[in-house]
Amino acid sequence: MSELPEVAVTEVPADxxxxxxxxxxxxxxxxxxxxxxxxxxxxxxxxAEVPEGDPVYVVCRSGGRSAKATEFLNANGWDxxxxAGGMSQWAAAGKPIESASGTPEII
Structure with a gap:
């Protein structure tokens, strides 16, 4: 099995x-x-709801669930x-966050 593709939050492109x-x-x-x-x-x-992207960047709270999702998607034809570090690191890096309440928090 090949190594799971992973990037740091700081390496995720703005688009x-x-x-x-x-x-x-x-x-x-x-x-x-x-x-x-x-x-x-x-x-x-x-x-069918997975967005089109080359690649699709997968995120969860800390990186565990997104690793499973990444592995599954790659096995099913996605890139x-x-x-890495998920939304916890996303927030720590000051990346844009939104929420239903207007006051975003990572739980």
């Missing part, structure tokens, strides 16, 4: 196609601006890259 695989409450609390949301447990049945 990257992002897929957030966290749960609904985590997404609502705060997510990367412009990301698409498909929770990891629903990914297999919602593949996916795991975002």
């Amino acid at each position: 990257a196609v992002l897929l957030d695989v966290r749960e609904d409450d985590e997404w609502a609390a705060g997510h990367a601006a412009g990301a698409t949301h498909v929770p990891l447990p629903q990914l297999a049945e919602r593949l 996916a890259v795991n975002v």
Whole structure:
């Protein structure tokens, strides 16, 4: 098996196609601006909702779920890259975050 493609938050391009695989409450609390949301447990049945990207950058809270999603997507024909450190590092790096409440937080 090949090594999982992974990049640091600071290496994600500003115009990257992002897929957030966290749960609904985590997404609502705060997510990367412009990301698409498909929770990891629903990914297999919602593949049609995965955004077109070359590559698709996959993010969760800290990098574990997104690693599983990246592995799954790559096995199914996508060019996916795991975002190391997830939304925790995204927020720490000052990258844009939005939320349903208008006051984003990473949970």
